[in-house]
Amino acid sequence: AAVLTKPDSRRGRSNKLIQPAVKQFASQHHIPVWQPNRLKDIISDIKNITPRPTGVLVSYGKIIPQTIIDLFHPGIINVHPSLLPKYRGPSPIESAIANRDKITGVTIMQLEQAMDAGPIYYQEAYPLDFTETQPELYQTLGQLGAQLLMQKLPDIISGILQPTPQDDSRATYCSLLSKNDSRLDPQQLTADQAEAKIRAHLTYPRSRLKIGQYDLIITKACITQKPETPLDIKCADGNYLSISEVIAPSGKTISANAFLRGYPLQR
Incomplete structure:
Protein backbone atom coordinates (compact mmCIF):
# COMPACT_ATOMS: atom_id res chain seq x y z
CA ALA A 1 0.00 0.00 0.00
CA ALA A 2 1.04 3.61 -0.52
CA VAL A 3 -0.37 7.14 -0.36
CA LEU A 4 -0.11 9.35 -3.44
CA THR A 5 -0.45 13.09 -2.89
CA LYS A 6 0.74 16.42 -4.21
CA PRO A 7 4.26 17.71 -3.48
CA ASP A 8 4.80 19.83 -0.38
CA SER A 9 3.99 23.49 -1.04
CA ARG A 10 5.02 26.84 0.44
CA ARG A 11 2.30 28.90 2.09
CA GLY A 12 1.76 32.01 4.14
CA ARG A 13 3.83 35.10 4.63
CA SER A 14 6.71 33.04 6.00
CA ASN A 15 6.75 30.94 2.80
CA LYS A 16 6.99 27.85 5.00
CA LEU A 17 7.07 24.44 3.31
CA ILE A 18 3.87 22.62 4.34
CA GLN A 19 3.19 18.90 4.02
CA PRO A 20 -0.28 17.75 2.86
CA ALA A 21 -2.39 16.50 5.78
CA VAL A 22 -2.67 13.03 4.22
CA LYS A 23 1.12 12.80 4.07
CA GLN A 24 1.39 13.62 7.76
CA PHE A 25 -1.20 10.94 8.59
CA ALA A 26 0.50 8.33 6.41
CA SER A 27 3.93 9.07 7.88
CA GLN A 28 2.56 8.65 11.41
CA HIS A 29 1.26 5.20 10.42
CA HIS A 30 4.41 4.17 8.52
CA ILE A 31 2.68 4.13 5.11
CA PRO A 32 4.92 4.99 2.13
CA VAL A 33 4.14 8.37 0.54
CA TRP A 34 4.64 9.22 -3.14
CA GLN A 35 4.68 12.88 -4.24
CA PRO A 36 5.57 12.91 -7.93
CA ASN A 37 5.59 16.06 -10.00
CA ARG A 38 4.37 13.90 -12.89
CA LEU A 39 2.17 10.85 -12.43
CA LYS A 40 4.05 8.94 -15.11
CA ASP A 41 7.11 9.00 -12.84
CA ILE A 42 5.51 6.41 -10.52
CA ILE A 43 4.20 3.94 -13.11
CA SER A 44 6.95 1.46 -12.29
CA ASP A 45 6.26 1.81 -8.54
CA ILE A 46 2.58 1.00 -9.07
CA LYS A 47 3.42 -1.99 -11.27
CA ASN A 48 5.72 -3.35 -8.55
CA ILE A 49 2.83 -3.64 -6.06
CA THR A 50 1.49 -7.19 -5.84
CA PRO A 51 -1.20 -8.28 -6.04
CA ARG A 52 -2.48 -5.66 -8.48
CA PRO A 53 -3.63 -2.73 -6.31
CA THR A 54 -6.97 -0.98 -6.02
CA GLY A 55 -6.83 2.83 -6.18
CA VAL A 56 -8.96 5.21 -4.11
CA LEU A 57 -9.11 8.88 -5.12
CA VAL A 58 -10.40 11.74 -2.95
CA SER A 59 -9.83 15.44 -3.76
CA TYR A 60 -6.61 14.98 -5.71
CA GLY A 61 -7.42 17.97 -7.91
CA LYS A 62 -5.83 16.76 -11.13
CA ILE A 63 -7.05 14.76 -14.12
CA ILE A 64 -5.78 11.17 -13.93
CA PRO A 65 -4.68 9.75 -17.32
CA GLN A 66 -6.32 6.51 -18.44
CA THR A 67 -2.87 4.89 -18.58
CA ILE A 68 -2.63 5.36 -14.81
CA ILE A 69 -6.23 4.27 -14.11
CA ASP A 70 -5.66 1.03 -16.01
CA LEU A 71 -2.83 0.03 -13.64
CA PHE A 72 -5.37 -0.60 -10.88
CA HIS A 73 -8.00 -3.31 -10.35
CA PRO A 74 -10.86 -2.74 -10.83
CA GLY A 75 -9.59 0.76 -11.57
CA ILE A 76 -9.58 3.79 -9.29
CA ILE A 77 -12.54 4.31 -6.96
CA ASN A 78 -13.62 7.91 -6.41
CA VAL A 79 -15.64 9.46 -3.58
CA HIS A 80 -17.58 12.49 -4.83
CA PRO A 81 -19.71 14.74 -2.55
CA SER A 82 -22.82 15.05 -4.72
CA LEU A 83 -25.48 12.82 -6.22
CA LEU A 84 -23.94 12.44 -9.66
CA PRO A 85 -24.51 13.25 -12.45
CA LYS A 86 -25.50 16.47 -10.64
CA TYR A 87 -22.60 18.81 -9.88
CA ARG A 88 -19.73 17.23 -11.75
CA GLY A 89 -16.70 19.36 -10.97
CA PRO A 90 -14.67 20.84 -8.11
CA SER A 91 -17.30 22.71 -6.02
CA PRO A 92 -20.35 20.44 -5.51
CA ILE A 93 -20.71 21.22 -1.80
CA GLU A 94 -20.67 24.98 -2.33
CA SER A 95 -23.10 24.63 -5.24
CA ALA A 96 -25.62 22.60 -3.23
CA ILE A 97 -25.64 25.18 -0.43
CA ALA A 98 -25.68 28.25 -2.70
CA ASN A 99 -28.51 26.83 -4.81
CA ARG A 100 -30.55 26.03 -1.68
CA ASP A 101 -30.92 22.38 -2.63
CA LYS A 102 -33.10 20.29 -0.37
CA ILE A 103 -30.89 17.22 -0.75
CA THR A 104 -27.32 16.34 -1.61
CA GLY A 105 -25.26 13.22 -0.94
CA VAL A 106 -22.21 11.12 -1.68
CA THR A 107 -21.39 9.00 -4.73
CA ILE A 108 -18.96 6.08 -4.82
CA MET A 109 -17.91 5.74 -8.45
CA GLN A 110 -15.34 4.30 -10.81
CA LEU A 111 -12.95 6.91 -12.13
CA GLU A 112 -12.79 7.76 -15.82
CA GLN A 113 -10.58 10.32 -17.52
CA ALA A 114 -13.63 12.53 -18.20
CA MET A 115 -14.42 14.62 -15.12
CA ASP A 116 -16.72 12.80 -12.66
CA ALA A 117 -18.32 10.86 -15.52
CA GLY A 118 -17.54 7.29 -14.45
CA PRO A 119 -20.12 4.60 -13.61
CA ILE A 120 -21.65 4.59 -10.13
CA TYR A 121 -21.27 1.84 -7.53
CA TYR A 122 -23.39 3.38 -4.78
CA GLN A 123 -25.04 6.62 -3.70
CA GLU A 124 -26.47 7.84 -0.42
CA ALA A 125 -28.58 10.98 -0.07
CA TYR A 126 -28.21 13.55 2.69
CA PRO A 127 -31.00 16.08 3.46
CA LEU A 128 -30.26 19.79 3.77
CA ASP A 129 -32.15 22.24 6.00
CA PHE A 130 -30.75 25.59 4.76
CA THR A 131 -28.55 26.11 7.84
CA GLU A 132 -25.46 24.17 6.67
CA THR A 133 -22.20 26.03 6.19
CA GLN A 134 -19.38 25.12 3.83
CA PRO A 135 -17.02 23.69 6.51
CA GLU A 136 -19.84 21.81 8.26
CA LEU A 137 -20.99 20.09 5.09
CA TYR A 138 -17.42 19.24 4.08
CA GLN A 139 -17.01 17.51 7.44
CA THR A 140 -20.37 15.73 7.29
CA LEU A 141 -20.06 14.44 3.72
CA GLY A 142 -16.41 13.56 4.25
CA GLN A 143 -17.30 11.31 7.16
CA LEU A 144 -20.24 9.82 5.26
CA GLY A 145 -18.04 9.15 2.22
CA ALA A 146 -15.38 7.44 4.32
CA GLN A 147 -17.99 5.20 5.97
CA LEU A 148 -19.54 4.24 2.65
CA LEU A 149 -16.15 3.54 1.11
CA MET A 150 -15.19 1.17 3.92
CA GLN A 151 -18.56 -0.60 3.62
CA LYS A 152 -18.58 -0.99 -0.15
CA LEU A 153 -14.90 -1.42 -1.05
CA PRO A 154 -14.68 -5.18 -0.31
CA ASP A 155 -17.63 -5.92 -2.63
CA ILE A 156 -16.19 -3.58 -5.29
CA ILE A 157 -12.82 -5.36 -5.22
CA SER A 158 -14.42 -8.83 -5.30
CA GLY A 159 -16.72 -7.89 -8.17
CA ILE A 160 -19.94 -8.51 -6.23
CA LEU A 161 -20.87 -4.82 -6.60
CA GLN A 162 -20.91 -3.71 -10.23
CA PRO A 163 -21.17 -0.06 -11.35
CA THR A 164 -24.03 1.48 -13.34
CA PRO A 165 -23.35 4.07 -16.07
CA GLN A 166 -24.39 7.66 -15.44
CA ASP A 167 -27.08 9.34 -17.51
CA ASP A 168 -25.00 12.01 -19.22
CA SER A 169 -28.13 13.84 -20.40
CA ARG A 170 -28.84 14.78 -16.75
CA ALA A 171 -25.33 16.01 -15.98
CA THR A 172 -24.79 19.45 -14.46
CA TYR A 173 -21.44 21.07 -13.73
CA CYS A 174 -19.85 23.33 -11.14
CA SER A 175 -16.70 25.39 -11.52
CA LEU A 176 -13.59 26.08 -9.47
CA LEU A 177 -14.16 28.97 -7.08
CA SER A 178 -11.88 32.01 -7.08
CA LYS A 179 -11.56 35.27 -5.15
CA ASN A 180 -13.72 36.87 -7.84
CA ASP A 181 -16.66 34.88 -6.46
CA SER A 182 -16.46 36.60 -3.08
CA ARG A 183 -18.32 39.80 -3.96
CA LEU A 184 -21.99 39.93 -2.89
CA ASP A 185 -24.29 41.98 -5.12
CA PRO A 186 -27.62 42.56 -3.32
CA GLN A 187 -29.04 44.24 -6.42
CA GLN A 188 -28.68 40.98 -8.35
CA LEU A 189 -29.45 38.48 -5.56
CA THR A 190 -32.57 37.78 -3.55
CA ALA A 191 -32.12 37.83 0.21
CA ASP A 192 -32.36 34.02 0.26
CA GLN A 193 -29.68 33.73 -2.41
CA ALA A 194 -27.34 36.16 -0.63
CA GLU A 195 -27.71 34.38 2.71
CA ALA A 196 -27.08 30.99 1.10
CA LYS A 197 -24.00 32.30 -0.68
CA ILE A 198 -22.57 33.49 2.66
CA ARG A 199 -22.92 29.96 4.07
CA ALA A 200 -21.61 28.35 0.89
CA HIS A 201 -18.46 30.51 0.74
CA LEU A 202 -17.78 30.79 4.47
CA THR A 203 -14.22 29.43 4.38
CA TYR A 204 -13.31 30.33 0.80
CA PRO A 205 -13.68 32.59 -1.10
CA ARG A 206 -15.78 34.24 1.65
CA SER A 207 -18.45 36.89 1.03
CA VAL A 246 -18.74 40.12 10.26
CA ILE A 247 -14.98 40.07 10.14
CA ALA A 248 -14.14 43.64 11.13
CA PRO A 249 -11.29 45.74 9.68
CA SER A 250 -9.28 44.61 12.74
CA GLY A 251 -9.46 41.03 11.44
CA LYS A 252 -11.61 39.86 14.34
CA THR A 253 -14.96 38.12 13.93
CA ILE A 254 -17.54 40.16 15.82
CA SER A 255 -21.31 40.53 16.06
CA ALA A 256 -23.16 43.14 14.05
CA ASN A 257 -23.95 45.11 17.21
CA ALA A 258 -20.29 45.11 18.24
CA PHE A 259 -19.30 46.31 14.79
CA LEU A 260 -21.78 49.19 14.86
CA ARG A 261 -20.52 50.25 18.31
CA GLY A 262 -16.88 50.17 17.27
CA TYR A 263 -17.05 51.32 13.66
CA PRO A 264 -19.48 54.20 13.08
CA LEU A 265 -20.71 54.27 9.49
CA GLN A 266 -20.38 57.43 7.44
CA ARG A 267 -23.62 58.54 5.84
Whole structure:
Protein backbone atom coordinates (compact mmCIF):
# COMPACT_ATOMS: atom_id res chain seq x y z
CA ALA A 1 0.00 0.00 0.00
CA ALA A 2 1.04 3.61 -0.52
CA VAL A 3 -0.37 7.14 -0.36
CA LEU A 4 -0.11 9.35 -3.44
CA THR A 5 -0.45 13.09 -2.89
CA LYS A 6 0.74 16.42 -4.21
CA PRO A 7 4.26 17.71 -3.48
CA ASP A 8 4.80 19.83 -0.38
CA SER A 9 3.99 23.49 -1.04
CA ARG A 10 5.02 26.84 0.44
CA ARG A 11 2.30 28.90 2.09
CA GLY A 12 1.76 32.01 4.14
CA ARG A 13 3.83 35.10 4.63
CA SER A 14 6.71 33.04 6.00
CA ASN A 15 6.75 30.94 2.80
CA LYS A 16 6.99 27.85 5.00
CA LEU A 17 7.07 24.44 3.31
CA ILE A 18 3.87 22.62 4.34
CA GLN A 19 3.19 18.90 4.02
CA PRO A 20 -0.28 17.75 2.86
CA ALA A 21 -2.39 16.50 5.78
CA VAL A 22 -2.67 13.03 4.22
CA LYS A 23 1.12 12.80 4.07
CA GLN A 24 1.39 13.62 7.76
CA PHE A 25 -1.20 10.94 8.59
CA ALA A 26 0.50 8.33 6.41
CA SER A 27 3.93 9.07 7.88
CA GLN A 28 2.56 8.65 11.41
CA HIS A 29 1.26 5.20 10.42
CA HIS A 30 4.41 4.17 8.52
CA ILE A 31 2.68 4.13 5.11
CA PRO A 32 4.92 4.99 2.13
CA VAL A 33 4.14 8.37 0.54
CA TRP A 34 4.64 9.22 -3.14
CA GLN A 35 4.68 12.88 -4.24
CA PRO A 36 5.57 12.91 -7.93
CA ASN A 37 5.59 16.06 -10.00
CA ARG A 38 4.37 13.90 -12.89
CA LEU A 39 2.17 10.85 -12.43
CA LYS A 40 4.05 8.94 -15.11
CA ASP A 41 7.11 9.00 -12.84
CA ILE A 42 5.51 6.41 -10.52
CA ILE A 43 4.20 3.94 -13.11
CA SER A 44 6.95 1.46 -12.29
CA ASP A 45 6.26 1.81 -8.54
CA ILE A 46 2.58 1.00 -9.07
CA LYS A 47 3.42 -1.99 -11.27
CA ASN A 48 5.72 -3.35 -8.55
CA ILE A 49 2.83 -3.64 -6.06
CA THR A 50 1.49 -7.19 -5.84
CA PRO A 51 -1.20 -8.28 -6.04
CA ARG A 52 -2.48 -5.66 -8.48
CA PRO A 53 -3.63 -2.73 -6.31
CA THR A 54 -6.97 -0.98 -6.02
CA GLY A 55 -6.83 2.83 -6.18
CA VAL A 56 -8.96 5.21 -4.11
CA LEU A 57 -9.11 8.88 -5.12
CA VAL A 58 -10.40 11.74 -2.95
CA SER A 59 -9.83 15.44 -3.76
CA TYR A 60 -6.61 14.98 -5.71
CA GLY A 61 -7.42 17.97 -7.91
CA LYS A 62 -5.83 16.76 -11.13
CA ILE A 63 -7.05 14.76 -14.12
CA ILE A 64 -5.78 11.17 -13.93
CA PRO A 65 -4.68 9.75 -17.32
CA GLN A 66 -6.32 6.51 -18.44
CA THR A 67 -2.87 4.89 -18.58
CA ILE A 68 -2.63 5.36 -14.81
CA ILE A 69 -6.23 4.27 -14.11
CA ASP A 70 -5.66 1.03 -16.01
CA LEU A 71 -2.83 0.03 -13.64
CA PHE A 72 -5.37 -0.60 -10.88
CA HIS A 73 -8.00 -3.31 -10.35
CA PRO A 74 -10.86 -2.74 -10.83
CA GLY A 75 -9.59 0.76 -11.57
CA ILE A 76 -9.58 3.79 -9.29
CA ILE A 77 -12.54 4.31 -6.96
CA ASN A 78 -13.62 7.91 -6.41
CA VAL A 79 -15.64 9.46 -3.58
CA HIS A 80 -17.58 12.49 -4.83
CA PRO A 81 -19.71 14.74 -2.55
CA SER A 82 -22.82 15.05 -4.72
CA LEU A 83 -25.48 12.82 -6.22
CA LEU A 84 -23.94 12.44 -9.66
CA PRO A 85 -24.51 13.25 -12.45
CA LYS A 86 -25.50 16.47 -10.64
CA TYR A 87 -22.60 18.81 -9.88
CA ARG A 88 -19.73 17.23 -11.75
CA GLY A 89 -16.70 19.36 -10.97
CA PRO A 90 -14.67 20.84 -8.11
CA SER A 91 -17.30 22.71 -6.02
CA PRO A 92 -20.35 20.44 -5.51
CA ILE A 93 -20.71 21.22 -1.80
CA GLU A 94 -20.67 24.98 -2.33
CA SER A 95 -23.10 24.63 -5.24
CA ALA A 96 -25.62 22.60 -3.23
CA ILE A 97 -25.64 25.18 -0.43
CA ALA A 98 -25.68 28.25 -2.70
CA ASN A 99 -28.51 26.83 -4.81
CA ARG A 100 -30.55 26.03 -1.68
CA ASP A 101 -30.92 22.38 -2.63
CA LYS A 102 -33.10 20.29 -0.37
CA ILE A 103 -30.89 17.22 -0.75
CA THR A 104 -27.32 16.34 -1.61
CA GLY A 105 -25.26 13.22 -0.94
CA VAL A 106 -22.21 11.12 -1.68
CA THR A 107 -21.39 9.00 -4.73
CA ILE A 108 -18.96 6.08 -4.82
CA MET A 109 -17.91 5.74 -8.45
CA GLN A 110 -15.34 4.30 -10.81
CA LEU A 111 -12.95 6.91 -12.13
CA GLU A 112 -12.79 7.76 -15.82
CA GLN A 113 -10.58 10.32 -17.52
CA ALA A 114 -13.63 12.53 -18.20
CA MET A 115 -14.42 14.62 -15.12
CA ASP A 116 -16.72 12.80 -12.66
CA ALA A 117 -18.32 10.86 -15.52
CA GLY A 118 -17.54 7.29 -14.45
CA PRO A 119 -20.12 4.60 -13.61
CA ILE A 120 -21.65 4.59 -10.13
CA TYR A 121 -21.27 1.84 -7.53
CA TYR A 122 -23.39 3.38 -4.78
CA GLN A 123 -25.04 6.62 -3.70
CA GLU A 124 -26.47 7.84 -0.42
CA ALA A 125 -28.58 10.98 -0.07
CA TYR A 126 -28.21 13.55 2.69
CA PRO A 127 -31.00 16.08 3.46
CA LEU A 128 -30.26 19.79 3.77
CA ASP A 129 -32.15 22.24 6.00
CA PHE A 130 -30.75 25.59 4.76
CA THR A 131 -28.55 26.11 7.84
CA GLU A 132 -25.46 24.17 6.67
CA THR A 133 -22.20 26.03 6.19
CA GLN A 134 -19.38 25.12 3.83
CA PRO A 135 -17.02 23.69 6.51
CA GLU A 136 -19.84 21.81 8.26
CA LEU A 137 -20.99 20.09 5.09
CA TYR A 138 -17.42 19.24 4.08
CA GLN A 139 -17.01 17.51 7.44
CA THR A 140 -20.37 15.73 7.29
CA LEU A 141 -20.06 14.44 3.72
CA GLY A 142 -16.41 13.56 4.25
CA GLN A 143 -17.30 11.31 7.16
CA LEU A 144 -20.24 9.82 5.26
CA GLY A 145 -18.04 9.15 2.22
CA ALA A 146 -15.38 7.44 4.32
CA GLN A 147 -17.99 5.20 5.97
CA LEU A 148 -19.54 4.24 2.65
CA LEU A 149 -16.15 3.54 1.11
CA MET A 150 -15.19 1.17 3.92
CA GLN A 151 -18.56 -0.60 3.62
CA LYS A 152 -18.58 -0.99 -0.15
CA LEU A 153 -14.90 -1.42 -1.05
CA PRO A 154 -14.68 -5.18 -0.31
CA ASP A 155 -17.63 -5.92 -2.63
CA ILE A 156 -16.19 -3.58 -5.29
CA ILE A 157 -12.82 -5.36 -5.22
CA SER A 158 -14.42 -8.83 -5.30
CA GLY A 159 -16.72 -7.89 -8.17
CA ILE A 160 -19.94 -8.51 -6.23
CA LEU A 161 -20.87 -4.82 -6.60
CA GLN A 162 -20.91 -3.71 -10.23
CA PRO A 163 -21.17 -0.06 -11.35
CA THR A 164 -24.03 1.48 -13.34
CA PRO A 165 -23.35 4.07 -16.07
CA GLN A 166 -24.39 7.66 -15.44
CA ASP A 167 -27.08 9.34 -17.51
CA ASP A 168 -25.00 12.01 -19.22
CA SER A 169 -28.13 13.84 -20.40
CA ARG A 170 -28.84 14.78 -16.75
CA ALA A 171 -25.33 16.01 -15.98
CA THR A 172 -24.79 19.45 -14.46
CA TYR A 173 -21.44 21.07 -13.73
CA CYS A 174 -19.85 23.33 -11.14
CA SER A 175 -16.70 25.39 -11.52
CA LEU A 176 -13.59 26.08 -9.47
CA LEU A 177 -14.16 28.97 -7.08
CA SER A 178 -11.88 32.01 -7.08
CA LYS A 179 -11.56 35.27 -5.15
CA ASN A 180 -13.72 36.87 -7.84
CA ASP A 181 -16.66 34.88 -6.46
CA SER A 182 -16.46 36.60 -3.08
CA ARG A 183 -18.32 39.80 -3.96
CA LEU A 184 -21.99 39.93 -2.89
CA ASP A 185 -24.29 41.98 -5.12
CA PRO A 186 -27.62 42.56 -3.32
CA GLN A 187 -29.04 44.24 -6.42
CA GLN A 188 -28.68 40.98 -8.35
CA LEU A 189 -29.45 38.48 -5.56
CA THR A 190 -32.57 37.78 -3.55
CA ALA A 191 -32.12 37.83 0.21
CA ASP A 192 -32.36 34.02 0.26
CA GLN A 193 -29.68 33.73 -2.41
CA ALA A 194 -27.34 36.16 -0.63
CA GLU A 195 -27.71 34.38 2.71
CA ALA A 196 -27.08 30.99 1.10
CA LYS A 197 -24.00 32.30 -0.68
CA ILE A 198 -22.57 33.49 2.66
CA ARG A 199 -22.92 29.96 4.07
CA ALA A 200 -21.61 28.35 0.89
CA HIS A 201 -18.46 30.51 0.74
CA LEU A 202 -17.78 30.79 4.47
CA THR A 203 -14.22 29.43 4.38
CA TYR A 204 -13.31 30.33 0.80
CA PRO A 205 -13.68 32.59 -1.10
CA ARG A 206 -15.78 34.24 1.65
CA SER A 207 -18.45 36.89 1.03
CA ARG A 208 -17.52 40.55 0.79
CA LEU A 209 -19.84 43.55 0.85
CA LYS A 210 -19.10 47.28 0.85
CA ILE A 211 -21.07 48.95 3.63
CA GLY A 212 -20.43 52.63 4.19
CA GLN A 213 -16.68 53.16 4.11
CA TYR A 214 -15.90 49.54 5.03
CA ASP A 215 -15.31 46.49 2.84
CA LEU A 216 -16.56 43.74 5.14
CA ILE A 217 -16.41 39.96 5.13
CA ILE A 218 -19.87 38.70 6.06
CA THR A 219 -19.89 35.46 8.07
CA LYS A 220 -23.49 35.17 9.23
CA ALA A 221 -26.83 36.66 8.21
CA CYS A 222 -30.57 36.04 8.13
CA ILE A 223 -33.52 37.38 6.15
CA THR A 224 -35.96 40.04 7.28
CA GLN A 225 -38.74 42.02 5.65
CA LYS A 226 -38.04 45.33 7.39
CA PRO A 227 -34.69 47.05 8.06
CA GLU A 228 -33.77 47.64 11.69
CA THR A 229 -30.05 48.50 11.55
CA PRO A 230 -27.61 49.94 8.97
CA LEU A 231 -26.46 46.34 8.42
CA ASP A 232 -29.84 45.31 6.98
CA ILE A 233 -29.26 45.41 3.23
CA LYS A 234 -32.09 45.52 0.69
CA CYS A 235 -31.90 42.79 -1.94
CA ALA A 236 -33.35 42.28 -5.42
CA ASP A 237 -36.61 40.75 -4.16
CA GLY A 238 -37.35 43.59 -1.75
CA ASN A 239 -36.42 41.58 1.34
CA TYR A 240 -33.42 42.43 3.49
CA LEU A 241 -30.22 40.58 4.24
CA SER A 242 -29.83 41.16 7.97
CA ILE A 243 -26.13 40.81 8.78
CA SER A 244 -25.46 39.39 12.22
CA GLU A 245 -21.71 38.67 12.15
CA VAL A 246 -18.74 40.12 10.26
CA ILE A 247 -14.98 40.07 10.14
CA ALA A 248 -14.14 43.64 11.13
CA PRO A 249 -11.29 45.74 9.68
CA SER A 250 -9.28 44.61 12.74
CA GLY A 251 -9.46 41.03 11.44
CA LYS A 252 -11.61 39.86 14.34
CA THR A 253 -14.96 38.12 13.93
CA ILE A 254 -17.54 40.16 15.82
CA SER A 255 -21.31 40.53 16.06
CA ALA A 256 -23.16 43.14 14.05
CA ASN A 257 -23.95 45.11 17.21
CA ALA A 258 -20.29 45.11 18.24
CA PHE A 259 -19.30 46.31 14.79
CA LEU A 260 -21.78 49.19 14.86
CA ARG A 261 -20.52 50.25 18.31
CA GLY A 262 -16.88 50.17 17.27
CA TYR A 263 -17.05 51.32 13.66
CA PRO A 264 -19.48 54.20 13.08
CA LEU A 265 -20.71 54.27 9.49
CA GLN A 266 -20.38 57.43 7.44
CA ARG A 267 -23.62 58.54 5.84
